[in-house]
Amino acid sequence: MSRAGVLLLLAATGCLSTPERRAVDAWLACEECLAGELDSVVTLGWRAVPALSSVLNGAADSVTRTAVEQFAQSYLRIRHFRSLGLGTMQGIDDSASFVLRYLAPHRAAIQKRAVLALWNIGTPSAYSALRYARARQRLRLDSQRADVTSLLDSLVLLPPP
Amino acid sequence: MIHRLALPSTPALLTAVLVGCPLDSCDDSGGPSLPAPELTAIQVVPQVLYLGATEETFSVHARAVDQWGFRYPATLTWLLPASATLLTTSGDTAQFQVPLGVPELEIAVSADGQLDVLRVLRAAPLPDMDLALAAGSAPGMAGAMVRGRRDNGACTDLSDVIAFVGHGRLGRLEGAPACDPLALVAQVGMAIHEEGPLWNASAQAIDGHSDPPKTVGIEVWTTADVDPSVLAPLVDDEIDEANAIFHHNRVGLRLVRDPTIRLHPGSPPVPSRCDGPDYKAEPGWMAPAGPFPTNLLVVLYAPTVTGLGAKSTVFTRRGLFCRPNVILINRLDRVPTTLAHEVGHALGLVEPWGLTWGHTNAFTGLRPAQNLMHDASSERRHLSLGQIYRMHHDRRSWLTQPLFTPGLDCGCDPYSSGPPGNCPTLVADFRATKTPPINCTSMPP
Numbered sequence: 001m002s003r004a005g006v007l008l009l010l011a012a013t014g015c016l017s018t019p020e021r022r023a024v025d026a027w028l029a030c031e032e033c034l035a036g037e038l039d040s041v042v043t044l045g046w047r048a049v050p051a052l053s054s055v056l057n058g059a060a061d062s063v064t065r066t067a068v069e070q071f072a073q074s075y076l077r078i079r080h081f082r083s084l085g086l087g088t089m090q091g092i093d094d095s096a097s098f099v100l101r102y103l104a105p106h107r108a109a110i111q112k113r114a115v116l117a118l119w120n121i122g123t124p125s126a127y128s129a130l131r132y133a134r135a136r137q138r139l140r141l142d143s144q145r146a147d148v149t150s151l152l153d154s155l156v157l158l159p160p161p
Numbered sequence: 162m163i164h165r166l167a168l169p170s171t172p173a174l175l176t177a178v179l180v181g182c183p184l185d186s187c188d189d190s191g192g193p194s195l196p197a198p199e200l201t202a203i204q205v206v207p208q209v210l211y212l213g214a215t216e217e218t219f220s221v222h223a224r225a226v227d228q229w230g231f232r233y234p235a236t237l238t239w240l241l242p243a244s245a246t247l248l249t250t251s252g253d254t255a256q257f258q259v260p261l262g263v264p265e266l267e268i269a270v271s272a273d274g275q276l277d278v279l280r281v282l283r284a285a286p287l288p289d290m291d292l293a294l295a296a297g298s299a300p301g302m303a304g305a306m307v308r309g310r311r312d313n314g315a316c317t318d319l320s321d322v323i324a325f326v327g328h329g330r331l332g333r334l335e336g337a338p339a340c341d342p343l344a345l346v347a348q349v350g351m352a353i354h355e356e357g358p359l360w361n362a363s364a365q366a367i368d369g370h371s372d373p374p375k376t377v378g379i380e381v382w383t384t385a386d387v388d389p390s391v392l393a394p395l396v397d398d399e400i401d402e403a404n405a406i407f408h409h410n411r412v413g414l415r416l417v418r419d420p421t422i423r424l425h426p427g428s429p430p431v432p433s434r435c436d437g438p439d440y441k442a443e444p445g446w447m448a449p450a451g452p453f454p455t456n457l458l459v460v461l462y463a464p465t466v467t468g469l470g471a472k473s474t475v476f477t478r479r480g481l482f483c484r485p486n487v488i489l490i491n492r493l494d495r496v497p498t499t500l501a502h503e504v505g506h507a508l509g510l511v512e513p514w515g516l517t518w519g520h521t522n523a524f525t526g527l528r529p530a531q532n533l534m535h536d537a538s539s540e541r542r543h544l545s546l547g548q549i550y551r552m553h554h555d556r557r558s559w560l561t562q563p564l565f566t567p568g569l570d571c572g573c574d575p576y577s578s579g580p581p582g583n584c585p586t587l588v589a590d591f592r593a594t595k596t597p598p599i600n601c602t603s604m605p606p
Binding site: 025026030031032033034035036037038039042066067070073074075077078081082087088090092098101102105106108112113116119120 | 394395397398400401402404405406408409468470471472474476477478479480481493494495496497498499502518520522536537538539540541542
């Protein structure tokens with residue numbers, strides 16, 4: 001298939017190219033987000049909806065997996081640093097507790113970012129994805145669910161931007 | 162004959178932590194234990210070394226690496242054939258001498274069952290060229306590729322230098338530096354980065370090698386809805402994460418927290434962004450209004466840190482630095498490296514200004530995703546020499562502010578403009594073990 005054909009197929013099916021997928025991941029993972037990450041996702045329009053919807057509905061996406069790796073690396077670094085007598089003398093949680101301390105709010109945060117991106121995309125399919133997520137209430141992480149649900153409620157009840 | 166052993170692949174940290182623990186079912190109980198830090202590989206630098214027609218003495222650097230990629234304190238054993246002589250060893254560096262008549266050989270370095278091999282070839286990598294190793298060459302094997310052959314490795318004229326060599330790779334030559342700076346670079350063990358202009362090492366000191374590291378006092382603040390005694394150990398984890406990263410990169414800085422976590426009174430409202438526009442052009446940066454001290458680096462664990470995106474949508478950031486001394490960290494959405502990253506901004510890592518704001522996401526010439534100043538990477542932990550240098554000396558760094566260390570400002574040039582020479586470029590990296598102290602204030606204006 002020609003390059004143009006592939007692009008046409010991607011566009012028709014809503015699949016994202018690798019750079020486009022990276023743009024979505026960048027928005028979900030950015031810390032200060034000074035490089036227009038949200039705008040880049042909004043530019044993708046309806047084609048970004050499946051990926052964002054997947055995140056919103058709790059898929060263990062690549063951003064979450066890499067975040068877990070990051071937290072695990074940090075745990076190992078801190079533990080090793082303290083074992084050298086260079087850090088504070090306090091103990092450190094077990095690895096799972098340490099990772100989960102950051103993971104729960106992190107997953108809620110990327111869900112909120114998915115909500116914001118969908119709302120900004122504002123296409124019918126994006127709104128459908130928001131309503132679906134709100135109806136299904138499949139947002140995970142009970143301690144953080146209220147935040148995401150509240151955001152969903154506030155946006156879904158608003159007219160499209 | 163020495164054969165290269167198959168080294169283990171990079172260990173999968175996650176495997177060690179969450180084996181059998183899917184994301185959706187992780188809990189606090191029954192998690193597998195972590196392996197102790199252990200040596201997983203030896204990496205000799207460079208991998209291949211070309212000797213010139215006359216150069217006989219050279220230095221080799223080897224790194225013992227633990228399972229999460231940091232240098233590991235191991236006792237190295239150098240193995241070499243009888244045709245070569247081990248002159249000196251110092252830490253992870255060894256100096257060798259190879260007689261002129263030896264065409265090629267292999268030198269191995271081992272520790273704890275791991276092995277890596279350096280191939281030494283008596284030939285130039287390109288036709289009609291010679292590698293003139295500067296006298297006193299140190300880790301990183303800084304050198305110069307010259308046309309034709311030379312009578313000795315210490316060059317006297319670089320007019321025919323066509324490339325620099327560092328880490329066993331060729332680099333491009335920028336400008337027409339005199340011979341002395343090159344020799345000096347080599348003497349202090351600086352690897353010449355393949356993308357960076359030559360840095361005149363005589364200009365300024367690298368405090369990154371100072372021992373003990375310089376203390377950077379920080380004061381932690383939060384809001385009244387949080388119990389400081391609960392927050393304290395969590396903050397200390399993040400401070401130790403920052404200090405571990407600084408330690409392993411030889412930044413020469415150590416964050417020390419004031420024991421008291423202070424509560425923001427909440428009136429005026431707890432800042433979630435810098436006053437006014439988030440980033441005013443210099444010199445108009447402002448810290449959030451509030452009761453913060455001016456002589457310490459303030460870290461406020463705020464309920465939220467906001468940004469503005471498409472269609473005026475407000476979203477939450479994980480962290481933000483507000484000049485001159487206030488770091489905002491989102492208490493409800495942060496990662497363990499957020500504090501270290503924001504401290505990097507506070508210490509001058511904000512260039513290219515207006516383009517990436519110090520973030521390395523789009524940088525070339527270094528490992529952007531592994532760099533601490535990447536805005537999103539899960540792998541970030543590295544700081545380059547150029548970054549470390551700016552943390553100490555750049556006028557944008559908190560450390561050069563009048564309230565901290567008056568008068569210490571060597572005037573680093575920005576990333577992409579200004580005459581090269583005063584500072585290593587941001588992407589310049591180093592593998593030196595010791596740099597002789599040079600009085601920063603003695604540099605020419």
